Amino acid sequence: MSSCHYLMIRVFQCEDSLTGILTGVYDGWASRLGHSHVRLAILDQGNMELFCEYEEVMADTDKAGKVLRTIRERMGEDAAVMIARAAACPDKDKADLIYRMIVLGLHLKDGHRITGMLGDPVMQRMFELGRKAGNIAMRYIEIIRFQELDSGALLAVIDPEADVLALIAPHFSNRLPLENWMIYDRRRQKAVIHPAGKGWFLVEEVDERSVLEAEMSHEEVRYGELWKCFFKTLTIEARVNQKLQTSLIPLKYRDFMKEFQNESLREDCEKCQNKETKQEHEKQISQE
Numbered sequence: 001m002s003s004c005h006y007l008m009i010r011v012f013q014c015e016d017s018l019t020g021i022l023t024g025v026y027d028g029w030a031s032r033l034g035h036s037h038v039r040l041a042i043l044d045q046g047n048m049e050l051f052c053e054y055e056e057v058m059a060d061t062d063k064a065g066k067v068l069r070t071i072r073e074r075m076g077e078d079a080a081v082m083i084a085r086a087a088a089c090p091d092k093d094k095a096d097l098i099y100r101m102i103v104l105g106l107h108l109k110d111g112h113r114i115t116g117m118l119g120d121p122v123m124q125r126m127f128e129l130g131r132k133a134g135n136i137a138m139r140y141i142e143i144i145r146f147q148e149l150d151s152g153a154l155l156a157v158i159d160p161e162a163d164v165l166a167l168i169a170p171h172f173s174n175r176l177p178l179e180n181w182m183i184y185d186r187r188r189q190k191a192v193i194h195p196a197g198k199g200w201f202l203v204e205e206v207d208e209r210s211v212l213e214a215e216m217s218h219e220e221v222r223y224g225e226l227w228k229c230f231f232k233t234l235t236i237e238a239r240v241n242q243k244l245q246t247s248l249i250p251l252k253y254r255d256f257m258k259e260f261q262n263e264s265l266r267e268d269c270e271k272c273q274n275k276e277t278k279q280e281h282e283k284q285i286s287q288e
Contacts, residue, residue: 009052013043014095015059017163018087021095022064024057025102035103040095071102075111082115085130088137088163097125136160137167143253144168146181148220154181155214157256165192169200184211224258231259 010033014024021040028038043056071080083101086094100122105114117123137160146154154176165185169192172181177197184191189208194200216224254260 009037009039011039011041011049011052011054013041013054013056015057016042017059018084019061019064020057020059021087021098022067023060024095025067025099026060026063027055027057028099038099040099042092042095067102070106075102075105075114078115079105079111082126082130085133085167086126088167089129089133090161091129093125094129097122097129101126133162133164133167136162137164139253140164141168141171143249143257144172144183145256145258147224148217150215150217152180152217154179155211156181156183157186157211158183159186159252159255161187163188165190165202168192169194169202173200182211184208228259228261 010028010031012024012028012031014020020043024040028040031038039052048054068080071083079101083098086098091097101114104117104120104122105111108114114123118127140158140160144156144158146156149155163185165183168183172183173194176194180194180196182191182193184206186208189206190202190204191206191211192200192202249257249260
């Protein structure tokens with residue numbers, strides 16, 4: 001009985017977030033079962049296995065904060081960034097990989113060497129996860145479209161496969177430091193908010209309806225129509241290459257790009273032209 005219990009692996013099931021994973025690292029280490037008898041997994045991902053006992057971990061900011069401070073002190077800021085990027089990536093093994101990296105780094109005489117040990121299988125996978133998350137973040141930085149609300153604030157909505165809000169936010173904080181803006185992650189119902197002239201912060205459990213039903217400013221609607229009209233007018237029908245366009249801008253990004261949204265581009269173009277004609281006509285009448 002005791003030998004059977006000894007062979008059991010305890011799997012700490014974590015919330016799919018950096019806080020949740022680092023809490024799992026804290027609890028796994030504190031269990032003192034030995035690192036070979038501890039495994040971390042993301043909650044509700046993967047199948048249950050034989051000879052394993054499962055323990056659900058509740059995310060705890062205090063525990064996660066202690067682990068993060070230890071990582072920064074013993075392994076350096078680069079290691080902390082690598083772990084944060086890996087935690088953002090959609091991968092069922094990421095929690096255990098982060099745990100193994102921390103164990104390895106804390107057993108090194110100089111933990112700062114950990115990020116350069118790409119010959120180690122764990123570090124190879126961590127590097128791959130970090131690069132994947134970085135590539136996803138970069139793609140969304142390129143395609144994000146802000147819209148001006150009636151209040152004057154800027155709003156962008158995205159639906160990324162990775163939890164990249166914290167990777168995207170510094171770029172727009174530098175580019176738009178004097179604007180009030182928000183980027184909403186529709187899949188995770190969270191947002192990054194930036195008050196004008198201040199730092200950005202993350203907000204969890206944001207109501208989707210309150211975001212998507214926000215009123216656009218009159219100028220935003222007008223310029224949106226003009227942009228779609230420009231996009232259509234610039235098109236050379238004989239050179240349309242849908243296959244190439246899809247490879248450069250995959251369909252999953254188009255819901256959030258004004259020029260690809262549902263309303264017919266031709267109708268938008270005609271609407272813009274009619275509006276401009278009407279304004280010119282009214283101007284001529286007023287001059288007469």
